[in-house]
Amino acid sequence: MSDIAISIRGLGKRYIIGAREQYDTLRDRIAAAASRPFRRMAPGGLGASTTIWALRDVTHDIRRGEIVGIIGGNGAGKSTLLKILSRITAPTEGEAEIHGRVGSLLEIGTGFHPDLTGRENIFLNGAILGMRKTEIARKFDEIVDFAEVGEFIDTPVKHYSSGMYVRLGFAVAAQMEPEILIVDEVLAVGDVHFQRKCLGRLDDVARDGRTVLFVSHNMAAVQRLCTSAMLLDRGRLVRIGDVRPTVAAYLGGEARGGFAAAVRTGEAQILCADLENLDGRPLENPSCSDPIVCRIRFTLPRRSPGTRVGIGVLGCDGTTVFTTSNADAGTPCPSGPGEFDACVTIPPDTLLAGDFHLALCLWNAGAILDLQEPALSFSVDAGRSPLYAERSTRKGYVHVDCAWSVAPRVDTSAAEKVRLKPDPTLATIHS
């Protein structure tokens, strides 16, 4: 008996673009059939351009007990792979063999009905996830505890806060005990406390020797949890192996130094971004003492007041070092429509020497309009920065200008008590 949990052989999935719009009704189907000869003449009408391979030629064996992180940009085929392995959709070519019961968690709270109470939804959701009624009844108290919904258990979930809703959904899912667990980006929702709880639960699952397939954009979580990683790019499996080099390949493998959107979607979108120095010239090899200017061009096709543009600075392992947006500086964003340039300057002697990635984000009223993560990468050299004048290495990602004072200790038994005085300049900041 082999110890292979999942064996994937040449798996591929093709989608026909536009099929949904064209054949929604019988009449459309007839109309489409009638116009087919004419469309053949139109440039790019029929043929290869109307199909897209969301996943192509993926071959890999996953051993029992492996925790596999699946990483890649948007549209890389991560979700398609999970959907095929979860049997939600059939592949177009290739095959896979799965040894053991599969539990998939592609969404939190699948099948929750807003009009049913928390208690009722626990049973419904549990059954949907493949649990037995007796099993759910036995674990009921544990689920309620984990979800922290307390006395709201008999309240319809439509009255729940989004946090409670998500916690309840995860609490039920956390009770699944399949041999193979498939998890799709569930950590993107919920607060920090909840995310930590989820990760803890996934840790437990991993320690039980179960096989886990885990899709996430959170590289720190992937590195912490996974024993190996698969990197997908435009439907192809481009790298398999140890987590660290694979994550590094993903973060560094995308456009370096500059970013340009592949296609114009016609929606609100980040078009391009570049690093410059203060004179507006391209910044090739920034050193710590250089101010780093990031110029972001974006388009708002419609009037949308209150739009924010922001960047996230990520360390080489994907940890978010800090984020900033135009709202921090109190700069209002033009409400559109039109194209805009935003400039953000990272002050000199802030970033320490090392590799960094930038994530770009455009959002409005809590809804993300465009997110590019990571959009561009750059390295910062120590250069002639005063930060490295005394020491050649510094730990961490950023330098924070802290106030220090060191004075000889004064004996407190002495008649007059003298305290170490804080830097007086800080007092003005706090007041």
Next chain:
Amino acid sequence: MSARASALPVTYIRPGARSMSFTLREIWQARELLYFLVWRDIKVRYKQTVLGIAWSVLQPFLTMVVFTIFFGRLAKVPSDGVPYPVFSLAALVPWTYFATAASNGAASLVGSQHLVAKVYFPRVLVPLAAVLMPVVDLTVSFGMLIALMAWYHVVPPPALVALPLYAVLGVLTAFAVTLWTSALTVRYRDVRYVLPFVIQIWLFVSPVAYPASMVPERWRPLYALNPMATVVEGFRSSLLGTPAPGAMAMIALATVAAALAAGVAYFRSVEGSIVDLA
């Protein structure tokens, strides 16, 4: 380890519809989910509606009143020697079940997209749950029928023992129709608009407002191709003692069996692409 590992179920994922298809064993394993899907629909309906359970009684009752006035009193439609209100209600109870199940069922798969797209379970549970849910209404409205029979002092004949068989035939007919309509609706939303019209016509080609004995003898075999004719006549014969469907039942059984087999085959062929199509 190896002993445990060898006991693990193996799933094969291959292109095409076959790999996604359900088996009877899989449905049996998922029976609890089926129960919860039916239970959810019942719960939600009674939470969302003011009258709740009363709807399952009101609909056949009001139809019976209208039929009694127009067909029984004004058109003087014969009723096999039974008071017309009981005669029509005995047919309207199974008919209302069928009409509800068929329209519920057609919309069921499209209505469960959020579920189907996120988790695997035998897809056939969705239309199955949709035709089982109205059985609750059927039971409640059956109680009203018994009350009306008592009011008119109608005593059921010994043929009453056959009643469950006709009820099962009714559920199977609804399921066969639903296998087709639910899968077709995913691809062609037109079904949603065609179906109410079809059900309306179906009401009049079934002996609901009139007895099957009104249909000329030589047309009877053709008439029997509609299994609902047997279901309706069967309900009446086993409750009110009217003539039994007899040979009509054989034709109906064959029709339902054929429709079910074809329905299962069609459903299986599209099952794998439900997520991609909708």
